[in-house]
Amino acid sequence: MLQQARQALAVRLREIRVEAGLTASALAAAAGWHRTKVSKLEHSATMPSAEDIRTWCRLCGAEDQAAELVSSLVAVDTMWTEWRRLERTGLRHVQEAVLPLWERTRRIRIYSSWLIPGPLQTEGYIRALLDATRRRRKLLDDVDQATAVRLAKQDVLYKGEHRFAILLEESVLRYRIGGPAVLETQLRHLLSVMSLPSVSLGIIPLDADRSLLRPVEMFFMFDEVQVNVEFVSGWLRGTTPREIAMYDQTFGLLSRMAVHGKRAREIVVNALDILGG
Structure with missing residues (x-):
C-alpha cells in the first residue's frame, strides 16, 4: 500500500510537468535543484517535501493542485508508523x-x-x-x-x-x-x-x-x-x-x-x- 501511494504521487507530479511542456532538466534548472532531482521524484526514488510540491506546481502553472498534492503527501507520511517511534x-x-x-x-x-x-x-x-x-x-x-x-x-x-x-x-x-x-x-x-x-x-x-x-x-x-x-x-x-x-x-x-x-x-x-x- 505504501509503495503504491508513493508511486501514485510520483506519477501525478510527472503528469503535471508533461502537461506544462517542461523537460525534467528545465524544471530542475528553474527550481534551482540538482539535475537528477526531478527524475528521482518522478520515479519515487525520493519523496518530495511539501515545499518541493509547491515549487513544482508553481513552475508548471498548476498552483491550484498544490494543496491536494500536499495532502496526499501527508497521507503517505502517516500510512507507515514504526513501533520504535510509537x-x-x-x-x-x-x-x-x-x-x-x-x-x-x-x-x-x-x-x-x-x-x-x-x-x-x-x-x-x-x-x-x-x-x-x-x-x-x-x-x-x-x-x-x-x-x-x-x-x-x-x-x-x-x-x-x-x-x-x-x-x-x-x-x-x-x-x-x-x-x-x-x-x-x-x-x-x-x-x-x-x-x-x-x-x-x-x-x-x-x-x-x-x-x-x-x-x-x-x-x-x-x-x-x-x-x-x-x-x-x-x-x-x-x-x-x-x-x-x-x-x-x-x-x-x-x-x-x-x-x-x-x-x-x-x-x-x-x-x-x-x-x-
Missing part, C-alpha cells in the same frame, strides 16, 4: 492511542496468523506478549499499566453495538506464548468468548486447501473506513477505497476456508488436548 513513551501509550478507533467502530474484522488478537486475550497472555516486546525493544517497564489498558479495551465485546468477526489460523492455537499454563487458560477463554453474541470466531484448519490464498499478514478492518496491517518493524494504515476493497476480498477468501461454530470449538478443544499431552 513506543518511545512506553507501551501504555500505544494501548491508549487506539481506544477512540475501537470505540467508534461498529464492525471490526480481524485476521491473525501469528497470535490470538487483543480483544480475545487473557491477562496472562497479554502480559507475556507485552513483556516480551518490552525486553526485545528495551522499553521502559510499564507492562502493568499497558496490560490494564488492553483489558479495559475489551469492554467493546460486551457494550454497545460492536460486532467482531475474527479469523485465526489453527497454528495460532499451538504457539505457547507465556508457556503451557498461560496458553491453556487462553484457549479455555476462547471457548467462553465464542458464545458471545458480538463475536464470530472462525478457525482455518491446518489441513485447509490453501490453493487460493496462503496465510498472510495480520490485519484489522475498522468498518469500511480503515485497515491496519501489522509487521515486525511497524504497521501500515490504509484508508483508500481500493485498499479497503483489497482486504475485504482477502477476508472473504479466508472466511470461506475457515470453520465456525461446533467445528471451530472442536479444533480449540483438540488444541487443549494436545497441550495437556
Whole structure:
C-alpha cells in the first residue's frame, strides 16, 4: 500500500510537468535543484517535501493542485508508523492511542496468523506478549499499566453495538506464548468468548486447501473506513477505497476456508488436548 501511494504521487507530479511542456532538466534548472532531482521524484526514488510540491506546481502553472498534492503527501507520511517511534513513551501509550478507533467502530474484522488478537486475550497472555516486546525493544517497564489498558479495551465485546468477526489460523492455537499454563487458560477463554453474541470466531484448519490464498499478514478492518496491517518493524494504515476493497476480498477468501461454530470449538478443544499431552 505504501509503495503504491508513493508511486501514485510520483506519477501525478510527472503528469503535471508533461502537461506544462517542461523537460525534467528545465524544471530542475528553474527550481534551482540538482539535475537528477526531478527524475528521482518522478520515479519515487525520493519523496518530495511539501515545499518541493509547491515549487513544482508553481513552475508548471498548476498552483491550484498544490494543496491536494500536499495532502496526499501527508497521507503517505502517516500510512507507515514504526513501533520504535510509537513506543518511545512506553507501551501504555500505544494501548491508549487506539481506544477512540475501537470505540467508534461498529464492525471490526480481524485476521491473525501469528497470535490470538487483543480483544480475545487473557491477562496472562497479554502480559507475556507485552513483556516480551518490552525486553526485545528495551522499553521502559510499564507492562502493568499497558496490560490494564488492553483489558479495559475489551469492554467493546460486551457494550454497545460492536460486532467482531475474527479469523485465526489453527497454528495460532499451538504457539505457547507465556508457556503451557498461560496458553491453556487462553484457549479455555476462547471457548467462553465464542458464545458471545458480538463475536464470530472462525478457525482455518491446518489441513485447509490453501490453493487460493496462503496465510498472510495480520490485519484489522475498522468498518469500511480503515485497515491496519501489522509487521515486525511497524504497521501500515490504509484508508483508500481500493485498499479497503483489497482486504475485504482477502477476508472473504479466508472466511470461506475457515470453520465456525461446533467445528471451530472442536479444533480449540483438540488444541487443549494436545497441550495437556
